[in-house]
Amino acid sequence: MSFRCKKFIWAFIAGILFFHGLCDSEKVPHYKFVKEAISAPAISFYDYIVIGGGTSGCSLAATLTQGAKVLVLERGGSPYTRPNKTNIYNFVNTLSDTSPTSFSQQFISTDGVLNARARVLGGGSVLNAGFYTRASTRYIKEAGWNETLVMESYEWVEKKVAFEPPLLQWQSAVKDGLLEVGVLPDNGFTYDHLEGTKVGGTIFDREGHRHTAADLLEYANPRRISVYLHATVQRILFRYRKGRARPQAYGVIFKDAHGFMHRALLSKRGRNEIILSAGALGSPQLLMLSGIGPAYHLHAHGINVVLDLPMVGQGMADNPMNILVIPSPKPVEVSLIQVVGITDFGSYIEAASGLSFGYSWGHTLHGIFELLSNQTGQPTMVPPEATGSAAETINSFFNASLKGGVILEKIMGPLSTGFLELLNTNPNDNPLVTFNYFKNPEDLRRCVQGMETIIGVINSKAFSKYRYPNVPIQALIDLVLQLPLNLRPRHPTAAISLEQYCIDTVLTIWHYHGGCQVDRVVDQNYKVLGVDSLRVVDGSTFYKSPGTNPQATVMMLGRYMGKKILQKRVSRSKREKR
Template identity: 70%
Template sequence: MDSECCKITTCLVALLVGFMFHGLCYSEKAPYYTFLKEATSAPEISFYDYIIIGGGTSGCPLAATLSENATVLVLERGGSPYSNPRMTDMTNFATSLSDISPTSMSQQFISEDGVYNARARVLGGGSVLNAGFYTRASAHYVRRVGWWQPLVDQSYQWVEKKVAFEPPMLEWQSAVRDGLLEAGVLPYNGFTYDHLYGTKVGGTIFDREGHRHTAADLLEYAHPERTTVLLHASVQRILFTTKERQRPRGYCVVFDDEYGGRHRACLNNNHPKNEIILSAGALGSPQVLMLSGIGPAHHLRAHGIKVVVDQPMVGQGMSDNPMNLLFIPSPVPVEASLIQVVGITRADSYIETASGLSFAYSWAQTLADNYALFSNQTGQPSMVTPEAMANAFETVQSFVNGTLRAGVIIEKIMGPISTGHLQLRSTNPNDNPSVTFNYFQEPEDLRRCVEGMKTIINVINSRAFSKFRYSEMSVQALINLMVNIPTNLRPRHVNSATSLEQFCIDTVTTIWHYHGGCQTNRVVDQDYKVLGVDALRVVDGSTFYYSPGTNPQATVMMLGRYMGVRILHEREKLSYEKN
């Protein structure tokens, strides 16, 4: 029994990170962009109407839209998602995810809360690495943020023409869907992109052939002669004019290519609406602002950074939706599936599932080899010995040739309400900043997690799901199993009657939906213009107070299109008034 438990435990360790990034595939007919270039090809100085820092989930649709009527430069610190043919092989996704080299597509970090995490470092951003779930924000969210609903709808549709599909529904996903209905997560809303209470089948960015479509594909809309995308362009800082009695105005971006060559990209002087736009994500955008002199003055001075604007709210309001899950061994084979079904409960927790993933081997090997390195980088004590991880690797190796007969059911809470903060570790833009999320600091977040776990328990105990669980294995046994899994670096409270509250706290992981740091009405205004300076905006998830829907990627892509349309409208309006 101990041996079997060990096998289940070590498989879950590998599965946990793997399932959210499962299925890294790209179409064999991947777009060819003439405007995609290495930063080494950039001149010492160049000029554009718009300079976008970050070619991620929001930056790509923003650039494509602005290129309709202006010259656009995108500075992306990562590489192209189309450049490596191995990326089209689904079985190689874990290698890319767990790669810790300076040029990998993902950059691992561990929050000060002791939770493993990752940030994208590739054109297309998180849409290149995630589980592919596509769902819109609720109408309530749109009203609360202050967006104009008709343009929101048009922008979602613009995105969906390129990247969104209806997923196939096989046995595991169907069983969880029916189990949610049995558990009272009603009504059944069928297949829809809309965010509605009840149970639904959501969209996916994987097509029927299993090929992934990302935000980078939205650059197919871009005007090729007015668009330039530079890869491996590491932005060092934004430069501002600081004339006396005038507001600072962004005018240039300093960036390095992959060999350390220094370049400048500057705004053309031919139009007063030309500007720099930060779309570097919830970690990158506040980090670049601070490196450029916009942030808490005392913190900037401590790092030797000249203060342009004392803005204490930069880096504040950081949130990460906590994820908790149960691992369920199955007595029968299960298909490999990603997030397709979601239960949106009245308790404001979201229930999702994935199954049959067989990519544990590569990830387990990397973790075994590099666990000590990751732990030492955080300065936090290791909760798992290297020997234990080596044993995990050996056990997982036995599963490499087949699909795991198991799955997970997860819950994510709405919001969350709990917030933390972000600070610089150094003045090197390639270093991860220090970030604290304060999971479950607010009691309401913990209550939502408990209610979500109760719903998962009801699904597991449902008749619809009975085919996929061992009848002799109680739910409490599954809970105890999870408590013993080293899913994070947090302390464990192991006993035979672990409360759901303690379970949520001890076993929390990320669902990679972190946001905040440049929030509206704190760091940017309602038009996403940075307060206290001119010619600078932030358009990405760092502006959010709450994560939209069950997965934010659709809304972040929509926001890029939405704000691109609005910015062009401002530009055209000014030109019309002048004429």
């Protein structure tokens, strides 16, 4: 293969890898209750304090306002004030932005995989590929959720944010290729999680505008909610009630953008609650910073132990993603994840296509690595010569025309898990996370079968018009192996072994979860074990990622638990009046 051809394919890969879904918001809601934290009073009182205005926090808070006074503390800004940041053509810029007010905060796991967590009202729904799909019936039953309320909660979310995507030619070819290689049956368009090939929902409307969890705040009672932006919670406050041995959460301390501290307190003890919805990284991190977690680890950071809860931060998992890129001999549409093949062996096959932007990703990649390598206490994982080489390699490709698509596979679950630890006691810094990709051999087996399925789709008759007949699969494998996709070592056998290829080229699909799991850190009602007036409602409670994309279920969970909490509140109020 000629150098020119390699250069073309590399350019496409460098761009498409990070094209996992952003677009403008069609409208800018004028939420009068959304304000900067610098305007917050020094002390305020609420029935519920929701920490994190993300994918679950927005739906949870909006629901709770139907029967209580609610405060939402979001450490990031608003996606509505800078619509250019969420434009589809600024995806790489937004995702890789390392400024203090960016919508995403970069981190590299100790496994050497570059990742990002949301830092914006609406959470990950502002940064993701927009794919909308419900959890399976089996998942819902295993979680012990009320199936009727789950369906009602999904539908509540879908009225605001979910749409049927327009399926164009490239995605159609992927769909037909999946069916041709036996990922059956053809389930058509559906939000449901069904084995076979389907077209899922999207949070992009027909005009291509992104709808996010922040849009669910339109459901809120504006007289009963306050949302403060750039409000970074420092810790949760605890005290002991008379005659009770258990600590009780009664308030939080948060810092505004000017560095001033504020206190938000619960208005009535024993009835109201603080609810952590800070995500799979933020929720276990804040529990530890507040004195709840493994005692030995808290002592090591000089944190007073409120409760020794060893499983905080345990069970962390990230669905590994591996890819093959297909340069196309004909133009392709810009598309995000629309089609998914749900296999019978535990791998999900998805696809995206087309991308054009004028942005120096290589320079930014170098900046991200440099920023994270210099972070206090961060293990040194990025040699300076590696970051310089990555920048030079990627930047040299950006003048090429990008034309083609990527087909990826994601592991169900996964079964491999790791852990989260504090890097330091600064809540603005990311914690240290180890995901242990492919530690469980079953995950690796699923990856290999997934890659074999992708190869089958590429070689299918249905997909033939979108691939060069003279470019063998081995050439695509070899080229991916030469790109600086992560900081993991490359092994010579990766070119001939799909097992080693999976290990060496693993990427994140941003579906990390765990750290505050049910029956380990919280009970079946998401109340933190061993303390009063504190819950966790977000993806940190999951043992595995729901569906082929978790955002629908995370938004649903906020609504679901909001309804459950209000039902309990009403029931208690009736008893008190008797």
